[in-house]
Amino acid sequence: MSKETYDVVIVGAGIVGAACADAFAKRGLRVAVVDRDVVGSGATAAGMGHIVVMDDSDAQFALTHYSQRLWQELRPELPEDVEFEQSGTIWVAADEDEMSEVLRKQEYYEKRAVAVEVIDARQLKEAEPNLRDGLAGGLLVPGDAVLYPPCAARFLILRAQARGAKLRLGASVVQISEGSVRLNDGQEIAGGTVVNAAGANAAELTVGIDVKKRKGHLVITDRYPGFLRHQLVELGYLKSAHSVSRDSVAFNVQPRRTGQILIGSSRQYGAEHKEVDQVMLANMVRRAQEYMPTLGSMSAVRVWTGFRAATPDKLPLIGPCPGYKAVFLATGHEGLGITTSLGTASILVDQVMGSKPEIAVEPYLPSRTAKEYAHA
Amino acid sequence: MNNYSRERFDVLVVGGGPAGIAAAVRAAETAARVGIVDEDVTTGGQIWRGGPSGGKHSSEASRWLEQLKKAGVIELCGKRVFHYPEAGILMAEGLNDIWELSYRNLVLATGARERFLPFPGWTLQNVMGAGGLQALVKSGLPIRGKRVVVAGSGPLLLAVASYLRKHGAEIPLICEQASWSQLARFATKLIRFPEKIRQGLQLRRDIAGIPLAASSWPVAAHGKGTLEAAIISRTGKSETVKCDYLACGFHLVPNSELPILLGCRTRNGYVQVNDFQQTTVDGVLCAGEPTGIGGVDLALVEGQIAGLAATGRTSEALALFSKRERFRRFARLLDETFCLCSELRTLPSGDTLICRCEDVPYSRLREHTSWRAAKLHTRCGMGPCQGRICGPATQFLFKWNPDSVRPPVFPARVAHLAAQPQSIPEVTGEIQ
Amino acid sequence: MPSEVTVRVNGVTVSVPAGATVAVAMVIAGQPCRTSVTGEVRGPLCGMGICFECRATVNGLPHSRTCQLLCEPDMEVKMDE
Numbered sequence: 001m002s003k004e005t006y007d008v009v010i011v012g013a014g015i016v017g018a019a020c021a022d023a024f025a026k027r028g029l030r031v032a033v034v035d036r037d038v039v040g041s042g043a044t045a046a047g048m049g050h051i052v053v054m055d056d057s058d059a060q061f062a063l064t065h066y067s068q069r070l071w072q073e074l075r076p077e078l079p080e081d082v083e084f085e086q087s088g089t090i091w092v093a094a095d096e097d098e099m100s101e102v103l104r105k106q107e108y109y110e111k112r113a114v115a116v117e118v119i120d121a122r123q124l125k126e127a128e129p130n131l132r133d134g135l136a137g138g139l140l141v142p143g144d145a146v147l148y149p150p151c152a153a154r155f156l157i158l159r160a161q162a163r164g165a166k167l168r169l170g171a172s173v174v175q176i177s178e179g180s181v182r183l184n185d186g187q188e189i190a191g192g193t194v195v196n197a198a199g200a201n202a203a204e205l206t207v208g209i210d211v212k213k214r215k216g217h218l219v220i221t222d223r224y225p226g227f228l229r230h231q232l233v234e235l236g237y238l239k240s241a242h243s244v245s246r247d248s249v250a251f252n253v254q255p256r257r258t259g260q261i262l263i264g265s266s267r268q269y270g271a272e273h274k275e276v277d278q279v280m281l282a283n284m285v286r287r288a289q290e291y292m293p294t295l296g297s298m299s300a301v302r303v304w305t306g307f308r309a310a311t312p313d314k315l316p317l318i319g320p321c322p323g324y325k326a327v328f329l330a331t332g333h334e335g336l337g338i339t340t341s342l343g344t345a346s347i348l349v350d351q352v353m354g355s356k357p358e359i360a361v362e363p364y365l366p367s368r369t370a371k372e373y374a375h376a
Numbered sequence: 377m378n379n380y381s382r383e384r385f386d387v388l389v390v391g392g393g394p395a396g397i398a399a400a401v402r403a404a405e406t407a408a409r410v411g412i413v414d415e416d417v418t419t420g421g422q423i424w425r426g427g428p429s430g431g432k433h434s435s436e437a438s439r440w441l442e443q444l445k446k447a448g449v450i451e452l453c454g455k456r457v458f459h460y461p462e463a464g465i466l467m468a469e470g471l472n473d474i475w476e477l478s479y480r481n482l483v484l485a486t487g488a489r490e491r492f493l494p495f496p497g498w499t500l501q502n503v504m505g506a507g508g509l510q511a512l513v514k515s516g517l518p519i520r521g522k523r524v525v526v527a528g529s530g531p532l533l534l535a536v537a538s539y540l541r542k543h544g545a546e547i548p549l550i551c552e553q554a555s556w557s558q559l560a561r562f563a564t565k566l567i568r569f570p571e572k573i574r575q576g577l578q579l580r581r582d583i584a585g586i587p588l589a590a591s592s593w594p595v596a597a598h599g600k601g602t603l604e605a606a607i608i609s610r611t612g613k614s615e616t617v618k619c620d621y622l623a624c625g626f627h628l629v630p631n632s633e634l635p636i637l638l639g640c641r642t643r644n645g646y647v648q649v650n651d652f653q654q655t656t657v658d659g660v661l662c663a664g665e666p667t668g669i670g671g672v673d674l675a676l677v678e679g680q681i682a683g684l685a686a687t688g689r690t691s692e693a694l695a696l697f698s699k700r701e702r703f704r705r706f707a708r709l710l711d712e713t714f715c716l717c718s719e720l721r722t723l724p725s726g727d728t729l730i731c732r733c734e735d736v737p738y739s740r741l742r743e744h745t746s747w748r749a750a751k752l753h754t755r756c757g758m759g760p761c762q763g764r765i766c767g768p769a770t771q772f773l774f775k776w777n778p779d780s781v782r783p784p785v786f787p788a789r790v791a792h793l794a795a796q797p798q799s800i801p802e803v804t805g806e807i808q
Numbered sequence: 809m810p811s812e813v814t815v816r817v818n819g820v821t822v823s824v825p826a827g828a829t830v831a832v833a834m835v836i837a838g839q840p841c842r843t844s845v846t847g848e849v850r851g852p853l854c855g856m857g858i859c860f861e862c863r864a865t866v867n868g869l870p871h872s873r874t875c876q877l878l879c880e881p882d883m884e885v886k887m888d889e
Binding site: 454489501731733 | 851870
């Protein structure tokens, strides 16, 4: 890579950085992408690849819904190795309390024209025979899908490269300044606009932004075709809402195209090392077995971890970085990076180029947090 | 969870081959409570494998196996170590049970496995490792009257050919990829190792009459679902050899996954040990092939030193140092002689599968510049073998460096991943 | 102790020497152990429990490593998916 000037320099070749690269390149801008490892090697490699619509807040719904539409539009162009499957999601209710949450969700989604279906205990058992007896029912969201994130990131990067984008791997960015980034080997890459899409490491590059690492674990099994049809997620968070636990697990399983079962999910605060944490793993696996007992006898082939980029209000940071003139943020996506990557890229490009975004961007602006940011 | 058992040992040996057995026997000479755990149905490892057609053990093997029985060592066979949840504890899994094994001192004697290099047709049934076919024959596979081509590299090939022939196989050819000059140099240097000369001469007698080709390797395996013939390259020329089995392995690579998981430092894939077979981790020793491929003699000496050192008998261990040094020199000779020629990198074609677990062909791997990228984007190495087969192959083909090791070091039941030696702090659920 | 054990491999009855592994029974029967992700039939490769090519469904339990499993009378062995 020579000392060229680019229109945009993107730090991070994960799913968000890749989506941004693709979106900018499509608009005819000269793009450079830098990553300290390989494409899709951060949280992207530890994501479940769940393309899901969420309703924790209107802003979260808006971004996930918009993004999900963009994935559907992209779907025909996705190669085989991205393994896009429209498996749908079932939010599983363990008891009547959770069923009322199901009904609330149903009302919320139906008001916004998202197709959902409330299913009772019998229907749930029919849809997923390997769930334990005694569950109350659930909410089926047929529009949700799954894919294999590293290959999705790679597809987007390749598309950007086909339009002239340059990719530099194995290079750490040590400093982001106005109009350039400096690499660990001393090289400078100049860009009219710099985008920090470095995920869990974003706060190291643009000091003062509130992005913290939230560690997660994943288990993948050998092939058991037909065992699971939908992505299953528990609604159990209601129970623990009053117990302020720093670390948590939730039942979350996904069928992969090969018939392998992906098991999650766990959340830890303050963990910096990527080694498997036995306490979290044990709890996560136990939780999964509580919902699907026969999961326990399956052969687990791999266990791995990753770091999500978490913000205090559970919404990502997409827009101008406070304290800078031409540095933007595209980070803080926590567990929704895969889903919202396309939507993020779209509204970011709009902001940079001054075009009108399809959804309101205010909820995601980094400036929404009251902090004063010191210029690095 | 299935049956949960706990055992405490003063010395726990992982691996029931020659090194592990020697370590356990020596350690058990004291009052120490010694255990040996192996995933196979009986002890013996690969080289001393029993079974219906295992045949009579050599007198040396018999002696050691008998000593193991007499020594009061607790044998846990059919249990596979898969996890290291905290210092001093290993988790092992059997068919329907799970074992929590605590130890004060640990001897890792996890042995070696064959290196497989892919070539067109290598995934056909009845194409197996050289040691692989031997293992099956020892486990009862009839081989009388079957035609077996033995190929690859290393002294294992001759041992396998000798064994198979003794059991009635017809061996049309042994193909060694090393050159005649490499083999000749090896033969002359054997002078320094009298025991090896005797073994070598015996082997020569055993395989008398079997054509041995140097600078030779399989170029392809043909057949419809099952092997029918092997195409062999001999100094540039190809020939078709009809056969029922192709026993093909390119020397050995160490099983260092468990040592690495425990934090032991390695160099070039081998576990680093000091003179007393101690690794860089306190209380963890390593003996046999993981410290360097050197065969059964070196394994027995290293195992003994480890067993003595683990029970504090350093002066007795010292007495074995010179013997070990002799056998280490032999190991270095093996390394030099059987290094792989670069032509072997041309064996796979674009659609030859490199990763057999995920069916990833060579052409897809060539698009990537590192093991990490290849793994992430093709899933090569993400299957149940956890890269044990495709890892050494890609290291040779692409000069890629392997990844870090994570638990479980072998696939284990999901429920067993939740095994927790201490009582677990309760973690409440929360949605994503 | 009987010198032979009878098991069924993909419906075919096979007699093997006592102490033989299930992998051996499958090779004797000429039956593949499993099909790969892309549908290739596979049999044992390493013989020592590392390659996972010998996985088959034994008495209903999928993904059993047959090269480390002894044959027992009337075992039901089926090809792994």
